[in-house]
Amino acid sequence: MFISGLGTAVPAQRYSKAECWSAFQASDWFARLGPRAHLVTNAVLTRDNGIEARYLALESLDEVFQIDPDTLHKRFMENAPLLARNAAVKALDQARLAPRQIDALVVSTCTGYLCPGLSGYVAERLDLRSNVQAFDLVGQGCAAALPNFNLSHALLASGQCRHVLSVCVEVCSAAMYLDDDPGVLISACLFGDGAGAAVLSHVSQEFARRIEWLDNESLLNPAQRNALKFESRQGMLRNVLTRQVPHLAADHAHQILDTVMRRAGRDAADIKAWIVHAGGRDVLLAIEKKFGLDPHDLRYSARILHDYGNLSSAFVYFVLQAALADQAHAGAWWLSSFGAGFSCHGALLAVE
Structure with missing residues (x-):
């Protein structure tokens, strides 16, 4: 198996840690959470922890504090197919392949659930063939990229496919949750939104590097x-x-x-x-x-x-x-x- 093309995508809005801390202080959630939560969040968002900013699928940080199932599902539904599509287009362009040359699509996510799966929405936006083999992998969290690649490898090795499109997309802002637990708070301060895509091929393509x-x-x-x-x-x-x-x-x-x-x-x-x-x-x-x-x-x-x-x-x-x-x-x-x-x-x- 060879990587023939690679693409990534993030939302348009980028927010610094300082902006996130200010937004949290101004939100209703600040009063709802206790002093320890304030200390934990302050430590993560104001000290050097290796992260400077994140891209989030939000028009403003005020939206991140609207935490209810319908709002979060809508955020995932609106952004996951778009981010996946944008990353995939870049990967296809780099591989110099047309969408209809893709034989299988493997999509991984853990930050939202759709039925029918996200793969159908991505295939539609890319105009993949109607007989494309489409697979949805869920529940593997941060680890999902390599199981995704491994399934793609098996499809290529089987002889059924010449080119497989691998996509991992996460709208972490659609899996927002806040309470006084330090782990929950740290998680809310660490994750950003984005998608990655790779075209995986049975033989080496004319990529920048083999x-x-x-x-x-x-x-x-x-x-x-x-x-x-x-x-x-x-x-x-x-x-x-x-x-x-x-x-x-x-x-x-x-x-x-x-x-x-x-x-x-x-x-x-x-x-x-x-x-x-x-x-x-x-x-x-x-x-x-x-x-x-x-x-x-x-x-x-x-x-x-x-x-x-x-x-x-x-x-x-x-x-x-x-x-x-x-x-x-x-x-x-x-x-x-x-x-x-x-x-x-x-x-x-x-x-x-």
Whole structure:
């Protein structure tokens, strides 16, 4: 499998941490939450935590405090197909393919639910063929990009498809929830909206660089599912985010790296570029320590986190795009994501 094209998209509106803090202070929610909530939110939004701003599908920050099921569903319905379509168009243009050359579409999201699935809306907006194979993957959280790629790989390997369009789209502002729990508050301050798309092909296309998917591995640990998940309350998604996440992410990601490197007869020192889901700055620091890396090794993940916040499943598309734009050295690249489950995934890429 080869990556033939890559595209990303975000909403038009970008909000800084300072703007978010001011909006929170002026909202009705400020009085509804207790002093501890004020301290937690102030710490996240006014101190250096590796994030400067986020793109949110909101005309103004006042809208973020309208938290009810109908408003949140409408926000997802209006923005998820649009963001997915915009990212996909860029990926198709880069691959020099027409929409009707796509044989399968795999769409991942965890921030909203549609039936029929989001894939139908994306296929309609792109004018894909009526016989396109369409798949919706839900509930995989921030980890979803690699399972998405893995299904695409299977479709290509089966001989049924020549080109598969992979899309991850998250409208995190459509999964907003506030209460006095520190994990909930931190989550509300970390996540941004965005979409990533990749055209995946059976043979190498005329892309800027030749990117081949060589091997991959996954690790699912249901015993730790309560460390990071969505739960439903009052008809809305409430994010559960615990202190265990950085350690779990680093430990699971390291196990997967070791497994794939042993199979490939390689060493982590061979990796030329690290394409890693950040989660947050504490996660990056934990990965850096566990893997014995230098901050420079994770610079692309840190840059995307700083500029966009945590984009959930779409994040690694942005990191891969940043590494390509920077002309990162050819050779072995490592792609990794983790998320709800607790699940973690990794893939070895060969980039020329």
